Amino acid sequence: MEESIRIDGADHLSSEQVARRLGVRLQTVYAYASRGVLHRRRLPGRRESYFALAEVEALTGGTGRGGTGRRRPPGLSDDVRTAITLIEHDRLSYRGHDATVLAADRTFVEVVELLWQRPARLVAGPQDVDRARRLLHQLPPEASAADRLALVARACAAGTVDRHDLAPDQVTTAMGRLLATSAVTTGAVTPGDVATTDGSTPPPEPVDVPATLAGALGISQVRWVEQALVLLADHDMAGSTTAARVAASARADPYAVVAAAAGAFDSPLHGTAGRRAHRLLGALAEDPAATLAECLQDRPVPGFGHLVYAEQDPRAEFLLDRLAELVDHPLLASVELLSDRLWQRRGLVRTVDLALALGAHLLGGGSRLPEVLFLHARLVGWTAHALEEYREPPLRFRLQGVYTGPRP
Template sequence: MEERLSTREAAELLGVKPATVYAYVSRGLLGSRRDPSGRGSTFDAAEVVALARRNRREAAAAPAGELSVRTALTLIEPDRYWYRGVDAVALATTRPYEEVAEWLWTGRPAPGAHFTAPPELLTAARRAVAALPEHSGPLDRLRVAVAAAAAADPLRFDLSEPAVLGSARNLIPTMVEALPMAGAQPPVGARPTAAEPVGPREPLARHLWVRLTARPVDPAAAGILDLALALLVDHDLAASTLAVRVAASAHAHPYAAVSAGLGALEGPLHGAAGRLAHRMLVEVLERGGAAPVVADHLRAGRRVPGLGHRLYGGEDPRAGALFARLAGLDAAAPALAAARDVVAVTARQGRSLHANVDLALAVLTVSCGMPAEAGETVFAVARTAGWIAHALEEYQERPLRMRPTGHYTGARPPQPLP
């Protein structure tokens, strides 16, 4: 039996007046039930305690006007970053993507973690993706796959932690397996086949590999793809992650929150960096050196892709981890040399810019015969796990707290009717 509190008891626990308790009810922050005696209302003790905790956390928040979101997920320092207090690079280099995602979600080890796409979600997602125009990009397909999977999940509105985690474990493989195989685009409206060239129990990275390149699965290269997924799981409050938290603040279900992240990711200032770095490396290889390519970028007033990161003083630790693994892959040698040439040329010009993860990811995609947009796909799939983790955190906060006040700069009223 749940413990019920009177209005007076709830007010004392919250440290507010009884009238404020009813204000919480009217704003949807507390539920109430009429007392059987008819003399007032009663409140669920656990719900009151949870609200009191949220209020205490918010009292310790950043000063008014400063955008700051408390998170226990990722800490970024000048030369490294951490997932729940564990060195993120060390974790990603020793654990597969699925286990890293589980650690970020729960803070508990999950040896052998495996994600499986439910047939009903996968069928809906594949049909929706197959109906898109042939020229559709990977983010178009992922957004449609997420929307179709949401429609196929009648329990998506359950925001309890077990339900959200279940949705996450279903959604990520559904996103991957809804994508067409590399080199084969099904006819518009065709019903996709369920045949898979990799076993159902294979790691997610291998299922993603066959959708990014027509080359046979290379275990070493697929392992580097898995490393990239694990390194990209989360990275503080990027624009897409903030969009996810805003959606979650409105108690949007996890599929909708992920859709918000994908929408922000498609912005050219956020998700397109990997594509630009890929094309730059291809051009460096074609022209035999980085100097003329870098010169063209500078002459046009463009940033050199894949260089610099505002959160790190030196090399992006994610790039360093990927470069270290790519150095052992024979097929990556030309693209890796091209990337190092880009860094060296810019350094000779006195520009102290270091490689970031987009440049390292471009080395992987160029080396493995993947298209320019492959980096966006890897980033979106990887970051979905982080978005879910941030949504879980936001569901525990006061709803609709991310509601800034607009500063009106228009014509002062009254104005004549148009």
């Protein structure tokens, strides 16, 4: 039996010991803690997390050596086998390549090709762009990035006769069109943007997605935008990615897969979390002392605390470091102070939502920058997972409910 440590008179195990005991990955242990399945304890001067032995043994279906074996805690699954993304020991990697190294050394297109395992053709046809702008013109200004993507996907799908062809090359061609068209139509749509066709069909134009998005957001630091897109391209089985794989398992076409994923993405607990982080940083800039005091209370803090990272979100640290190199601004020092206090007092790591929100404050783009970059980046990951899921037996996510209502 592994040696435990006594905390307040009870035996506790380290996070690594818990992972070995349950037979799960380390980030799964942190997910258990985040969802309340296990309760995390910290000791002064130590960065390690500890968990009550009794709680851990309860998950194995018994106590000590007499347990009946591991059972899966609610809401978690280790059953989806994937060769795309690994999150381990607070490191993120795509197909065996550290994502922060990729962000430093590679272009966005190179990372797309790594994840899709084939050439990336990011082109926007004039007819797709025109259809998309006609639809987008009907949306109110406050429409979310996911609302807009759903309409762009519909515009692209409408002009695709072979949208149900799930061959890998067809899928990546379709998603390259969608990504490029969405980037081109990200800016505000005015009546003058809606063209009238003369019946001719100009050739599709290659799109530099990072530069196009940066231009739409009014940001001059294109390389920072590109690095953010690389780091956000995939994150294992996040909620929107799970939705994408369920749709792909039902053999939905790739446009419908993206629509399903975008629906799960459009949530303050996932893709739109950057909005609240942006508001927090606005308050921090106006009144640092009061905002800091409020954040130290026992309540969620936008941009802090993550399901799978224990000590640092590598995406956040990379982007925050680059911002410090690009800009000299008092808000940087305030964010550092807030980050240090929240880590010391509450053990909360700063997340990529915070980094994106800070980028919006320092570089421009406004409150919509976080979700615009996040959504376009993650479309790449959804495509990679759809390609992988299309190779699996169909309809494998058909779950059976546990009925709790009145019997007939």
